[in-house]
Amino acid sequence: MTRPKIYIDGQSGTTGLEIRQRLADRSDIDLLIIPEDRRHEEAARKQMFEEADLAFLCLPDEAAREAVQLAEGTGVRLIDASTAHRTAWTYGFPELDRNQEERIRQADKVANPGCHATGFIAAVAPLSRSGLLDPETVLTAFSLTGYTGGGKKMIAAYETGKTPQMEAPKAYGLDLNHKHLPEMM
Incomplete structure (x- = not known):
């Protein structure tokens, strides 16, 4: 073979x-x-x-x-x-x-x-399938991420010119239009 x-x-x-x-x-x-x-x-x-x-x-x-x-x-x-x-x-x-x-x-x-979606789906799918969670229930997902998924430019920015603002977590994707939302749904 x-x-x-x-x-x-x-x-x-x-x-x-x-x-x-x-x-x-x-x-x-x-x-x-x-x-x-x-x-x-x-x-x-x-x-x-x-x-x-x-x-x-x-x-x-x-x-x-x-x-x-x-x-x-x-x-x-x-x-x-x-x-x-x-x-x-x-x-x-x-x-x-x-x-x-x-x-x-x-x-x-x-x-x-996706990593964040996988964590969410791993918890929610069995509950939904078993009937313990109504599919119409509104859920909120919270997760933290690093910068490596942002590509070469973001990695270079964090590794060569990190500013104090880059040290603290910041919120994003709060407009219900995040690219991982369809996957999670």
């Missing part, structure tokens, strides 16, 4: 680097590495999708949507780490219900769940 070939589209971003590091020393897969100077070339990326059995999309939302179009027809299975497809694709949370793990195994496109 041949080893699965895995490509990371967005391999130089924070998520892509983490996945690449975790997969780099594995002998049971072939990690496809796109040359740094070609990572923005559509033809080079398309070739990687064609060669890969599985690809991780570690891109901003709009770029992830574009990557799906680029991968169309290649037969590659996709796991998207962005929020672009979390409510449209198979949700990559095997503990969600007794059939979710099999759905993930069979899916060609899997949306990787």
